[in-house]
Amino acid sequence: MSADLVLAHGLVANADGRRVAHVVVDGGRIADVVDAGQPVPEAARVIDATGLVVMPGGVDGHCHIAQTTGPYTTLDDYATTTTAALHGGTTTVLDFGIPAHAGETPLAAALGKLDLAAAARCDVALHASVVEWDETVPGQLEELAARGIRSVKLYTTNRGTTMADGDTVLRTLREMARLDGLAYVHAEHDEIIVDCTQRHADAGEIGIAELPRTRPELAEEASVREVLALAEYTGAGVYFVHQSTPGAVDLVTAARLGGQAAFSETCPHYVALDSSVYAGPLPEFYACCPPMRDPETVAGLRERLLGGAVDTVASDHSCYSLDQKREHTDDIRQMPHGLPGVETRLPVTFTQMVGEGLDGLEDFVSVFAAAPARLNGLRGKGAVAPGYDADLVLVDPAAVRAVDGAALHMGTDFSPFEGLRLRGWPTAVVAGGRVVLDRDGFHDPGPAGRVLEQAPLSEALSWGPLGAPATESHAARSTR
Ligand SMILES: [Zn+2]
Missing domain, CATH: 2.30.40.10 (Urease, subunit C, domain 1)
Structure with a gap:
């Protein structure tokens, strides 16, 4: 046969x-x-x-498809995102059903995304999201789990749009422990960021070049510490998205050594780029949260990635156009934050992790495909077997090619990795x-x-x- x-x-x-x-x-x-x-x-x-x-094939656990946050909606749909993913060697993407406005329930947000997913060119899965707690949330999460949506995104910052307050985080973690699911957490300490941003605004330093100074590393690490405590208290599994500092990764490593189900994700841009991009000619290319960190921090993060302390590398794919990015470069509070990346995750990460002699290849496959498949509970994914x-x-x-944003297939018109070989x-x-x-x-x-x-x-x-x-x-x- x-x-x-x-x-x-x-x-x-x-x-x-x-x-x-x-x-x-x-x-x-x-x-x-x-x-x-x-x-x-x-x-x-x-x-x-x-x-x-x-x-x-790659498993990208962190993609925002057609996501509305405040006045902005990302520009790509399931057809474009999954087409770009396939071009970049990713064959499974996970999107989020995030309530776009007060009153939209987690269940409605997720079901809306399931409808859009009918256009997907590759396999997809979905994380739910809780922004506001009410007594119907446990029942909604139960219904989602019954449909195979067993992960939920929580933001500890972005007051007024996607942020969940401390009570909501705690109660949602308790529900995820009950439902045997995983909490995906964007951890940045909101009070520190709000205060730090306001102080910079008061001093007239609120343009895109100031972004890294308004979101200090301490804010990320303080929030990771707090969420790890809530996860330990409730017994929930917790996965920190886009960790950008070695200190944040080390907190997760220590929690894991202490017996917690805690996991660390970073993104290609946090290891391949540093904060010098904000002093360059096109700082708006790099409007994302957390921001790119200083070179010493990036070196420490890269060391953690190469040493196996980071579980997954995901893109945090978010497609805004340069026009959208350029509407408010004088005020980062009004800019749409997020970078396109589902198509470039493979080459950026491969170049960082795999040597010319192919040392590091297995570790790369782990963060690119195997670990995200396993941590997201996706059978049949992540191995050639x-x-x-x-x-x-x-x-x-052996092939080397420079990134040409115009030749990529994502729903935007630039790449933060433009020109990188x-x-x-x-x-x-x-x-x-x-x-x-x-x-x-x-x-x-x-x-x-x-x-x-x-x-x-x-x-x-x-x-x-x-x-x-x-x-x-x-x-x-x-x-x-
Ligand atoms: Zn994200």
């Missing part, structure tokens, strides 16, 4: 090791991984992967067994993405470093 596809003679890289092998794809799944000493199995199509790295979904990326590790651009991408990118270009699979359900946190944490294979019931339970 002939398989659908074979990737022959590639260096197959997983979070736990590498070997030269043939990857056999059939029916949308990985049917086998055959030692390269064996003949190439028969298939309808064979792609020669000699000299290429074959790794699991029999029984996993056939989501695969081929990378020529990077290794790790995908040469071919397979999603759900379909070749969606190869030397001939992009082959749009249409709205083929499924909405994935998340396993309970305790179950996901019992999986090994490669996560868990797909199951038939898992496929049947997918919404589409």
Whole structure:
């Protein structure tokens, strides 16, 4: 019997090791991984992967798609975000259902996103979000968990839009512990940031160049400390998004050593860029929270990433156009904050983590695909092994290309990484067994993405470093 596809003679890289092998794809799944000493199995199509790295498709746990925050809405939808993700070797993205205004419930926000997800080109999953507590929230979270949405985003800052107050954070953490789910937390101490920003505004220093000074590292670390205490008190699993300082990562490491289910995410921009960008000619390219940190902090964060203390690297993809960014460069309080990045996560992170001799490759695969699949409870994702979904990326590790924002596919017109020379651009991408990118270009699979359900946190944490294979019931339970 002939398989659908074979990737022959590639260096197959997983979070736990590498070997030269043939990857056999059939029916949308990985049917086998055959030692390269064996003949190439028969298939309808064979792609020669000699000299290429074959790794699991990326899982980006942190993307904001068509998100409204205050007066701004991000510019891309599910079709553009997932198309850009596939171009960048990411085959699963997680978005957030965040209430856009007072009165929108967590359930309504999440269900609205499920409707939009029908246009997805790759598999997707969703985090819910709680901004305001009321007595209906536990029932809503229960209903969401029953639909396989078992993670919830909380913001400790952004007063007036997405911030949850301390009581709401505590009660939501308690519910997530009860429902065996995970809390995703944007941790920045709101009172410090509000005060620090006001003092800068009073001094007339409130333009984009001042951004890093208005959001001190202390504000991030103070909030991480506080949320870790609430998580310990309630017994909830907690995942800190976009950690930007070594001190914040170290707090999570210490909590984990103390027995807490605590996890650390950073983003490509916090390790590849530093605060000197705000003194450059285009500071508006870098309006995001937290801001890029000073070079010493960045070096410390990079050390934590390379040393294995950071669990995942996610994009925090948020597409605003330069026009939107430039409306209020004289007042950061009114600017839309967030950077496009779902398409560049692979090459930026690969260049940071993988040496010319391919040292660090397994650790890269872990933060790029395996760990985000596992921590988000996604079966069938994050490994090149029999029984996993056939989501695969081929990378020529020797090829170097500079970032050209105009050639990218995200719903915006710039890249914060413009001009950076990077290794790790995908040469071919397979999603759900379909070749969606190869030397001939992009082959749009249409709205083929499924909405994935998340396993309970305790179950996901019992999986090994490669996560868990797909199951038939898992496929049947997918919404589409
Ligand atoms: Zn975010």
